Amino acid sequence: MRTVLKLASLLILATAAGLAHSADGARQFDRDAGRYVDVAVADPYLELHTGAGASYPVFRVIPRGEHIEILFRRTDWFKVRDDHDREGWAHRDNMQETLLASGEKLPLEDLSHRDFDIWPWESGVQSGNFGGGNVNSIYVGYSLNPNLATELGVSQTLGRSANGVLAVLGLTHSPRPDWRLAPFVQLGSGVIRIQPKATIISPPERTEQVAYYGAGVKWYLSRRFILRADYRSYVLFTRRDTNEDRNEWKAGFAFFF
C-alpha cells in the first residue's frame, strides 16, 4: 500500500508540472506565426466551443475574415487560436469553410464515403470462438486499393484443453466497399503456437503452420468506425499424417486511421 501512495504522489507531481507548463503564454498568436496552419474564416462566423464535443457550450464567435491558427486536431474537432490568443474548439463542418493564405479551402477528407487515400489503415478488436474455445484477436490492415487490403492479425486462443497464440498475414478482398454492409472474402496463412494445458499426460508445446480462407461482413456505422464479423476455416499443417481443421467465428469493432 505504501508503494501505491508513493506512486500516486509522483503522478500528482507530474500533473502539477504539466499544469505549470500550460500556464505561461502571452501573445502566442504572433510568436507561433508560421508554425501552425493559418486560415481565415469564410463562413459568416466560426463557433468556438469550450471542449471537443457538440455538447460543450459556444463561448466565442469569430466573424468572417478574421484569422485563426489551427493548433491540432482531435477526432472531428480542431483546437484553434484567434489573434487575441483565445483558444477554443471548432467543428470540422465549420472549419471546412475556412480559407488558406492561398485562397483555397482547407483541404479536409470527403465525408460521403471512406477515403482510402486519407485513411488507408484499419485496426480492430474481435472476440469469438475458435475450435470450441474462446479467441481474442487484434489486427491491423492496410488498403492497397478500395478493394484489396493486407492484414496482419494476432490472436490468443483460450480453450478447455489448450491455449495458443496465432499470428497470420492475409489478403482481404471486398467486392463492393461502397456498400454500407460490405461483404468480403479473405485468405492467408501464418503460424500457431499450441500450448496444451497440463493434465496427467502433458503433451509438449508445438508450433504449426496454418492457412485459412474465410468470409465476413463490415458494417460501416460511421465513416471512421465499423462493426466487423468474420468466419474463417483454418487448416493446421501438422507433422502427422492428417491435417487438423479449425473453424473460427468472431465479431468486433474496428476503425480507420
Place this chain on the structure above:
Amino acid sequence: MESRLRVLLLIVCALALGGCSMWPFHKKQRAEELPVEATSAEGTAPSVVEPQVARRTVKTPKIKNSNFEIGPYIGTYSAEDFGVNPVLGARLVYHISEDFFAQGLIGRTTVGLTSYERLSGGAQLLTDSQRKLTYYSLDFGYNLLPGEVFVSPRRAFNSALYVTGGVGATHFAGDNRFTVAIGAGYRLLLNDWLAAHFDVRDSIFDENLLGTNKTTHNLETGLGVTVFF
C-alpha cells in the same frame, strides 16, 4: 500431398483475388462523375502577352492529429479469495470520435494469501510465480457524460465520465483465462496533452483452482495519467 495441393490452391486463389482487385470499376465510376470540360469554339487563341507571373507556392503545414493517449496507472486489484493488492498497468487509448474510443490495457499484480492458506498455517495453494497475475484487456469505450469542472472563476477543465466494455485474458495460477471486463472511469483533461484518469473495473473470469469451475469477479480501481499524442 494433401497439404501441398491446398497450398497450391491457396496461391491460385490469392492470385485470383489480386486480379479481381485490379478491375478498375471504381475508376470508371469516378470518370463518370468528372464534369465535362468546356471547350471553346475557336480552340486555343494565341495569347498576345505572356504573363510573367511567378506563381507563389504556398506550403501548407500539416495539421497535427492528437487522437492517441498513453500512460501508466496504479491502483488496487481485488482478486477474488486472494485479497486486495497493488496493481500497476499501462493504457493506450485511441479516440475514434468525440463519443467513442478504443483502449488496450495491460496490468500486473501479485495476489496474496487466501483465508484458507492463512488459517491452515503452512498450506500453499499456489507457488510464488503462480501468484503473479497479469491481464490484458481490449475495450470499447463511450464518453457517457462529457462536462467541465470549474476550479476557479477563470479556470475550467474538461472532463468526461466514460464506460468501457471489452475482452481479454488473465494469466493467473499457471493458466490463461478468458476475461470479460466492464468498467467506468473519469477523465480530467488538465491541458491539451495531459489527462488524469480514475477508473473502476470488474474483470470476470472462470477459475478452477479447487477442482470446480467458478466465475470470479475481480474489482480493480486505478489512478493514472495519460499523455495525448
